[in-house]
Amino acid sequence: MSDPMIVTMPIRLEYDYSPGAGRSRFLRGLEQGKILGERCHVCHKVYVGGGSGACPRDGVPTEEVVELPDVGTITTFCVVNVPFAGATVQIPYVSASILLDGADIPLMHLIQEIPAEEVRMGMRVRAEWLPEGERIPSMDTIKYFKPAGEPDAAIDDVLKRMRADA
């Protein structure tokens, strides 16, 4: 039997992406060293992490801006042991869901400055920012989260807060 034929056909398309009102507020905040969340006026939940500008539960614009602290709790995490193209972090590294204090939805980020095997749910972490002057409207402006040096939070209470019907 002959070898199967493999054809490589590169595709490249360029886009000028406009994040919209909601995501723009979040990205502009990062540029200024702030994490800006948004409160839904129907369910009063606070969303953060560059959502669409809508409350996914109520389908209404979330226009009330809430400045959040850069401190939160790890709600879940995974340890990445597989290298992939373009990776800038050494394996093994930790990707985590972090529920910022005052937020009702977690955001995803890296956990650094701690061995992977010591990361745990309920652990309190704090954002490590790029220095002033280097901050851009991008999630990269927060380099990673690191241990906040506080006692762990009660994880059950934290998880309960994230429920859509909470």
Added chain:
Amino acid sequence: MRDVAVVSFAQAPSRRRVPEANEVEILMPVVAEAVEKSGVPREKIGFTCSGSCDYLAGQPFAFVWGLEAIAAWPPIRESHVEMDGAWALYEAWVLLQEGEIDAALVYGFGKSSPGSIRDVMAMQLDPYYYAPMWPDAVSLAALQARAMLDGTDHTEREMAEVAARSRRDAKANPHAQVTGDFDVDMILAEDYLVSPLRKSDCAPISDGAAVVVLAADDLARSVSSRPAWIRGIDHRIEPHSLGARDLTTSESTAVAAERAGALDDKLDVVELLAPFTHQELILRDALNLKNGSAINPSGGALAANPVMAAGLIRIGEAAARITDGSADRALAHATSGPCLQQNLVCVLEGE
């Protein structure tokens, strides 16, 4: 067949570029308007179906974001087609036929502005033979226009007349993007964009969204004094290879129209999705339209072409004319794929 009607239609104003809003932000107020206007309580909406294309946004699963505009809590029953919202409406109509639910929400949305839409559309071609050559959407349409001009009696002047009529009629459409009085001779004096197409022969590039609420039987009668009943709906596809098709006719439109019962009676309004002027001529021939039908009174895609919503808008515009009493019987058409590859025909009637 169960009676199903369009009871509400709303659309965003089409614009060349909406940089201040993302897709969800464009869609959100349109969903709210359509649901409010429908009079159908949210909890009666048993199914939600959308049409969009991730290649427009350049992001995988971009369509999932769309759900943020529609309050998907408590969890809803939902589906999506990577096609124009007109096909999402078809899916919802089929589900309504099963009789389990009485109302459905259908939406189509897209921003064509982030990428080069002419090139993006090449991604719908077969990946081995066509796509690597990057034939852009306007060039493929020009290929069809040339075949039509050389193979039929149609002329470039007729094409220019379609452009002029569409944009003149669009002056009465507050959601249209390209409107005004254009002179046929001035259009014919334009340079070719891709011969034999001039810029005026092509739909504008648009960002936009549209939403339709469907309701069945008694629910439709209770929320609307004049529901636009879907009396027939059908869609047909032709071979993928352009070389295997006669590009000067639209057999799939003719078959879909026959199956939908479109030509059994007089049509007051015909809304065709023809993003290029010559395609309207081909569609008119395929439908064998008799005089007396108003064709694209909204201005059609030549006045506003939010890709993935433009077909649903044809159904919405036709339904709106039934509901306001200005028409008793209407045909709405949607197309998908290069050179009118796939076509949907929907027949709407008042009571």
